[in-house]
Amino acid sequence: MKIYIKNMVCNRCIMVVKNELEKLGIHTLNISLGEVELKNDLTETEKTNLDNHLKTFGFELIDDKKSRLIGQIKSYIIEIIHQNNSELKSNLSDYLSSKLHHDYTYLSNLFSEVEGTTIEKYFIAQKIEKVKELLVYDELSLSEIAYQMNYSSVGYLSNQFKKVTGLTPTHFKNIKEIKRKPLDEV
Template sequence: MTTLFIKNMVCNRCIMAVKSELDKLGIEPNDVQLGEVTFERELTGQEKEKFSKALVSLGFEMIDDKKSRIIEQIKNIIIDLVHHQDNDIKTNLSELLSEKLHHDYSYLSNLFSEVEGTTIEKYFIAQKIEKVKELLVYDELSLSEIAFRLNYSSVAYLSNQFKKVTGLSPSHFKKIREDRRKPLDEV
């Protein structure tokens, strides 16, 4: 079994795109997940090169060094947690990352900061705020429901963090988004 690590995979469409490219190339993956593809066998140099070129055309790239793989795994765990699991964790982020990646959190934190120029915590907050924006635009949940869903201790804490990151209050952001939208019959 061999695993290739891929940078910039952030959603289920990314997984589908990678599967589609592998299918076009006639390469059978064992499994495709965010940031990684496993194969039953080692790919030939030519297969790897073709796959790498196909990935680049999609906005992805293969990751060869260990540090970059760890960074990408941290990002994928956070993205999956925030965007695909409704932040349903009862443990803290540092414990979760240490457990999943089998490294001490201080090592992960220092590596992430050194390579990305930001902290894991700030990256996590940025992902949560993106999810808040998405949920505000969908207009299906109240702010208190969004706060609960994303594990904020209160609506006030969510609002303060949202304003600190975006410069806008959640209600102002929502209003701006609504003002930009036109009904389909006016487009």
């Protein structure tokens, strides 16, 4: 049995969910971003108890099919940007369509309807959060960040960064108050 969990967007989230499932005596086969494969089925009462327990940590069980699909779209985008750090082998629409076995138009319309933003804007927002993280760490030059994040140029990265944040990357890097967002709030 698979269950889907909203706001499970990082490796730390996976650890928290795994610990809490173990505390509740729920055995898992596999845990990944937004998704848990359970060894045994849960009763409705167990699902309700699990959902209430997870809510105390900011997570939530996702029940309906459309919400699950939205969660999967977000998880794949977050995984591409924050975990893999590798170049997307195809464009985002083809990647999501092949992973989720749905036409991209359907995915895009569903995402926009439910989230109030487009998949592309969500993807850009996630990329900018990763750029912020890299700027704060101060280990890479802006050119290296642009290359790592698959921007065609530093200028394009700077323009997109300013459009989203209202600041230039250099200004963001120089301010002392860090203005990063948790991934589940992007």
